[in-house]
Amino acid sequence: MKQNIVIVGGGIAGLEAAKRLLRLGYRPIIVEKQDRLGGHVAQWHCLFPDMTPAGEVVSGLIRDTAEANIFLETEISFMNRLRDGYNIMLSNGISVIARAVLFTTGFSLFDAAKKEEYGYGVYDRVITNGDLEHWFNTGSDKRVDGGEIRAMGFVHCVGSRDEKARNSQCSKVCCITAVKQAIEMKKKFPDAAVYCFYMDLRMFGKKFEDFYISAQRDYGIRFIRGRVSEVSEDIDGRVVVKAEDTLAGKPVKVKLDLLVLMSGMVCGRDTESLASMLRLPVDTDGFFKSRNNVSAVVQSPLEGIFYAGACTGPKTIPETLAEADTAALEIVSFLYRS
Amino acid sequence: MDNIFGFKLSPSSTIDMDKVDFTLFDKLHELEPDAWKCMACGSCSATCPAGTFSGMSLRKVLHCLQRGKQKEAVNMLRCCMLCGKCSIVCPRGINTRHLILSICKLYKED
Ligand SMILES: Cc1cc2nc3c(=O)[nH]c(=O)nc-3n(C[C@H](O)[C@H](O)[C@H](O)COP(=O)(O)OP(=O)(O)OC[C@H]3O[C@@H](n4cnc5c(N)ncnc54)[C@H](O)[C@@H]3O)c2cc1C
Ligand code: SF4
Ligand code: SF4
Ligand code: SF4
Numbered sequence: 017m018k019q020n021i022v023i024v025g026g027g028i029a030g031l032e033a034a035k036r037l038l039r040l041g042y043r044p045i046i047v048e049k050q051d052r053l054g055g056h057v058a059q060w061h062c063l064f065p066d067m068t069p070a071g072e073v074v075s076g077l078i079r080d081t082a083e084a085n086i087f088l089e090t091e092i093s094f095m096n097r098l099r100d101g102y103n104i105m106l107s108n109g110i111s112v113i114a115r116a117v118l119f120t121t122g123f124s125l126f127d128a129a130k131k132e133e134y135g136y137g138v139y140d141r142v143i144t145n146g147d148l149e150h151w152f153n154t155g156s157d158k159r160v161d162g163g164e165i166r167a168m169g170f171v172h173c174v175g176s177r178d179e180k181a182r183n184s185q186c187s188k189v190c191c192i193t194a195v196k197q198a199i200e201m202k203k204k205f206p207d208a209a210v211y212c213f214y215m216d217l218r219m220f221g222k223k224f225e226d227f228y229i230s231a232q233r234d235y236g237i238r239f240i241r242g243r244v245s246e247v248s249e250d251i252d253g254r255v256v257v258k259a260e261d262t263l264a265g266k267p268v269k270v271k272l273d274l275l276v277l278m279s280g281m282v283c284g285r286d287t288e289s290l291a292s293m294l295r296l297p298v299d300t301d302g303f304f305k306s307r308n309n310v311s312a313v314v315q316s317p318l319e320g321i322f323y324a325g326a327c328t329g330p331k332t333i334p335e336t337l338a339e340a341d342t343a344a345l346e347i348v349s350f351l352y353r354s
Numbered sequence: 355m356d357n358i359f360g361f362k363l364s365p366s367s368t369i370d371m372d373k374v375d376f377t378l379f380d381k382l383h384e385l386e387p388d389a390w391k392c393m394a395c396g397s398c399s400a401t402c403p404a405g406t407f408s409g410m411s412l413r414k415v416l417h418c419l420q421r422g423k424q425k426e427a428v429n430m431l432r433c434c435m436l437c438g439k440c441s442i443v444c445p446r447g448i449n450t451r452h453l454i455l456s457i458c459k460l461y462k463e464d
Contacts, residue, residue: 167372209371209376229446232390232391232392232393233387233388233390233391234387236380236383236390238420241394261369261421263394263417264369264421266367266369267367267368267369268368268369268370268371269368269369269370269371269372270370270371270372271372
C-alpha cells in the first residue's frame with residue numbers, strides 16, 4: 017500500500033517536518049489553507065534573541081520542501097479512520113488515503129478587540145504585536161505613522177493569564193517579543209520614552225535574560241510592574257494608560273503616542289473542528305491534547321496521528337522545529353513498525 | 355478641624371509619568387550605566403543593616419528616582435552607612451556602593 021503522509025498546515029512546523037521526511041525518502045502532502053506557506057513566521061520581521069530575519073528562516077524551509085506535494089488554499093473537508101489509515105477528503109475535491117497524518121495547524125493570535133478596556137479598534141493609536149511586525153515589514157500603518165512618537169508602551173499578557181478571556185495560560189513568547197519590539201522601536205525613535213507594563217517577565221530561553229538586561233541598561237526601556245487596567249483617549253488623540261505601579265503600591269498613569277498590545281498565542285481556530293472529525297481530545301487550554309505532555313508530546317492518543325509545533329501550545333521557533341523533526345522521526349518509525 | 359463625616363480629601367497618590375523629569379536619572383546613567391539594570395529583586399534591602407531601623411532600601415531609592423520622588427530617595431540615602439553589604443548580594447552585579455556615592459553627588463541638596 018502507498019505510504020502517504022499528510023501534513024495539515026504549512027507553517028514552519030509543517031515545512032520542517034516535510035523537509036525531514038523528504039530527506040528520508042518520503043514525499044509528504046502538505047495541505048495549507050492560506051494562499052502561501054510559512055504561517056505566522058512569514059509575517060514576522062526579526063526574531064529574538066539574535067534578530068535573525070524571519071524571511072530567511074521561511075524562505076530556507078520553502079526551498080527545502082519544493083519537492084513535496086503542496087496544496088495551497090485547501091482545507092480538510094472531512095476525515096475518517098480506516099482499519100490501517102485515514103481517509104481524507106480535501107476541499108479541492110481530491111481524496112487521499114494516508115497512513116499517517118501530522119497536524120501542524122499552529123495557533124491563533126488572541127483577538128485584542130475582546131479586551132475592550134484596551135481600546136483596540138476603538139482608539140487610533142492602539143495596535144497589536146502582530147500589527148507592529150507588519151509595520152516593521154511594510155513600513156505602512158497609519159496608526160503608527162500618524163504623528164510624532166515621543167512616548168510609547170507595550171502591554172504584556174493581553175488575553176493571556178486571563179480567565180475572563182478564557183485563557184488562563186501564559187503565552188510564553190510575548191514577554192521576550194515585547195523586549196525585542198521595544199528595542200527595535202527605541203532604535204527607530206531614540207528620543208522616545210518606551211514603557212513595558214508587565215506582571216512578571218518570563219525570560220526562559222537562551223539569551224533572553226541578556227536581551228532584557230540590554231533593554232534596561234543599553235536602551236533605557238522603562239519597565240513598570242503592573243497590569244494595565246484601562247486605556248482612554250485624550251483630546252489630542254494620545255492614549256492615557258492607567259495601571260498600578262505595584263513596586264510602589266501606587267497608581268500610575270502616562271500619556272502615550274502609541275500603545276502595543278501583546279496579544280497571546282491561543283489555540284488555532286480549527287482545532288476543535290479537526291479534533292471532532294476523529295474524536296481527538298482537546299486539552300484544557302484548547303490546544304490539541306498530546307498522548308503525554310511530558311514524554312509523548314508529538315503523539316496523539318490515536319495510532320498514526322501526530323502533532324508538531326504550536327498546535328499543542330505556545331512555542332518558540334526552535335522548539336517548534338525540534339518537535340517537527342521529532343515528529344518526522346516518529347512517523348517514519350511508525351511506518352516501519354506497521 | 356476634624357471632619358465630622360467619616361472622610362476627608364487627600365491629594366491624589368497617582369504617579370504621573372508625564373511630569374517626571376528624567377534629566378538627572380539620565381545623567382546618572384552616563385556615570386553609572388548599571389543604574390538602569392536593577393530588577394527590583396530586593397536583595398539589597400533585605401541585607402541592609404540600616405534598613406531594619408531606618409527604612410533605607412536601595413531598591414526603593416532606585417525606584418523613587420525613576421518616579422520623580424527624589425526627595426524621598428535622598429532622605430533614605432541619609433541612613434546609608436556605605437558598608438557595601440548590598441553590593442555583595444546584588445545578583446545583577448551592580449557596584450551598589452559606588453552607585454550610591456554617584457547618586458549622592460548628583461542629587462545632593464544645596
Ligand atoms: C508576535 C509574535 C512574534 C514571535 N516572534 C518569534 C521570534 O522572534 N522567535 C521565535 O522563536 N518565535 C517567535 N514567535 C513564535 C512563532 O510564531 C511560533 O513558534 C511559530 O509560528 C509556530 O509555528 P507553527 O508552524 O507551529 O504554527 P503557525 O505559524 O501558526 O502555522 C500554522 C499553519 O497552519 C495553517 N493551518 C491552520 N489551520 C489549518 C487547516 N485547518 N487546514 C490547513 N492549514 C491550516 C495556517 O494557515 C498556518 O500556515 C512569535 C510569536 C508571536 C505571536
Ligand atoms: S510570556 Fe509574558 S506577556 Fe506573554 S503571557 Fe506570559 S507573562 Fe504574559
Ligand atoms: S551600603 Fe548602604 S544601602 Fe548598602 S547595605 Fe550598607 S547601609 Fe545598606
Ligand atoms: S540587589 Fe541589585 S537588582 Fe536587586 S533590588 Fe538591589 S540593586 Fe536592584
